[in-house]
Amino acid sequence: GAGVSQSPSNKVTEKGKDVELRCDPISGHTALYWYRQSLGQGLEFLIYFQGNSAPDKSGLPSDRFSAERTGGSVSTLTIQRTQQEDSAVYLCASSLGLLETVDEQYFGPGTRLTVT
Amino acid sequence: AQSVAQPEDQVNVAEGNPLTVKCTYSVSGNPYLFWYVQYPNRGLQFLLKYITGDNLVKGSYGFEAEFNKSQTSFHLKKPSALVSDSALYFCAVRDGNGNNRLAFGKGNQVVVIP
Numbered sequence: 001g002a003g004v005s006q007s008p009s010n011k012v013t014e015k016g017k018d019v020e021l022r023c024d025p026i027s028g029h030t031a032l033y034w035y036r037q038s039l040g041q042g043l044e045f046l047i048y049f050q051g052n053s054a055p056d057k058s059g060l061p062s063d064r065f066s067a068e069r070t071g072g073s074v075s076t077l078t079i080q081r082t083q084q085e086d087s088a089v090y091l092c093a094s095s096l097g098l099l100e101t102v103d104e105q106y107f108g109p110g111t112r113l114t115v116t
Numbered sequence: 117a118q119s120v121a122q123p124e125d126q127v128n129v130a131e132g133n134p135l136t137v138k139c140t141y142s143v144s145g146n147p148y149l150f151w152y153v154q155y156p157n158r159g160l161q162f163l164l165k166y167i168t169g170d171n172l173v174k175g176s177y178g179f180e181a182e183f184n185k186s187q188t189s190f191h192l193k194k195p196s197a198l199v200s201d202s203a204l205y206f207c208a209v210r211d212g213n214g215n216n217r218l219a220f221g222k223g224n225q226v227v228v229i230p
Contacts, residue, residue, distance in 0.1 A: 004159070043160075043220035
């Protein structure tokens with residue numbers, strides 16, 4: 001079946017502009033995650049959606065970052081007034097989200113964001 | 117808060133030799149542990165996980181990992197490395213307190229030398 005898809009694959013933007021990154025999770029997965037991968041920094045958790053529950057936003061680095069998930073499926077990560085330190089690969093992942101199991105997360109290919 | 121340490125930046129191994137990638141973790145409660153692999157310009161791929169039960173977990177592509185509670189370690193192993201195993205390997209931990217976020221290590225670059 002289809003995996004997690006993300007768009008665009010690459011995004012170059014000027015400092016101060018807003019950007020939107022999109023994630024389509026695997027069909028039927030109720031949990032969706034956003035991570036950021038910076039060179040030499042590993043993966044940094046950003047935000048987590050589980051069904052209709054309030055999202056866990058505890059990893060968002062500043063109030064310039066926000067995300068929403070419409071209809072329990074597609075998610076959009078928005079970065080306002082981008083800064084050069086926002087340059088990174090943004091990874092989306094989804095999982096079944098079953099409360100009684102510990103299921104693995106499936107990752108998309110990522111969006112490489114470059115802020116000039 | 118949970119955390120993962122992968123002490124080596126790069127692991128070099130000759131093809132056919134055993135491969136070990138080290139991981140130690142810190143978490144409150146029971147740990148749930150994962151290994152992922154990332155090939156160039158690709159997303160992360162799940163290799164294996166430990167939840168409970170046998171300390172030796174077998175996963176994809178001939179990889180296995182051993183959970184050691186006393187040493188808080190979850191080292192990844194493969195008996196005979198292939199050139200195609202050259203990639204970036206990430207260890208991750210989730211705590212057992214209902215927090216679903218994963219904490220990842222910085223990753224280990226594995227280079228298998230022909």
